[in-house]
Amino acid sequence: MFIAAIKIILAMKTNLNKSRITELWIELLGEIGENDNRAGLQGTPLRIASMYEEIFRGYDQKCKPMITTFPNGEDGIVYNQMIIDQGTFHSFCEHHGLPFFGQYWFSYIPHAQGRIIGLSKVAHLVHFHSAKLQIQERLVKDVIDDLWTALSPADSEPKGMALVLKARHLCKSMRGVKQEGEMITIELRGLFKEDQKTRQEFFSFVQGG
Ligand SMILES: [Zn+2]
Secondary structure, three states: OHHHHHHHHHHHOOOOOHHHHHHHHHHHHHHOOOOOOOHHHOOHHHHHHHHHHHHOHHHOHHHOOOOOEEEOOOOOOOOOOOEEEEEEEEEEEOOOOOEEEEEEEEEEEOOOOOEEEOHHHHHHHHHHHHOOEEOHHHHHHHHHHHHHHHOOOOOOOOOEEEEEEEEEEHHHHOOOOOOOOEEEEEEEEEHHHHOHHHHHHHHHHHHOO
């Protein structure tokens, strides 16, 4: 049990060079006008370097969550209607290095002879692809590409899949135009793209929050 726990912790360690990142942050503090020796900043560069292992783990493929799926019907019921999940995410705008964060809504309609997925896996995958410098347009596609592949064994791909990301960007609210507001990006596959009723049903849940 103990060894298994250690293995999980080690698997989350990235290849980041923490001592180099610490050095660079000490230099950066000086360049922006800070005194890196003052009491409040002791330990800050190393703390930031350690934090980067977590918030930038999306660059390290070994941190990518395993996407386990199950045969539809395995637990005694074949489900072929819409499944909707929602959650939150945090990422970094690749143009300004500032956070963007908000909510996601994921939905899919499993194939009756296809696969189903545990929704915690969706959250882990959203968080993995968020853990790097990103743009919201790519993030929505990265997540759906992986989920579509995982849920699409031969001849039984899902009937449809959709992801909506709605996020505040600090590069819009704390600099430049200094406006609050949310950006929405959408990726639709199968029935969500082709069938207006399916799409509207899903969007009504999104609008309902
Ligand atoms: Zn930006």
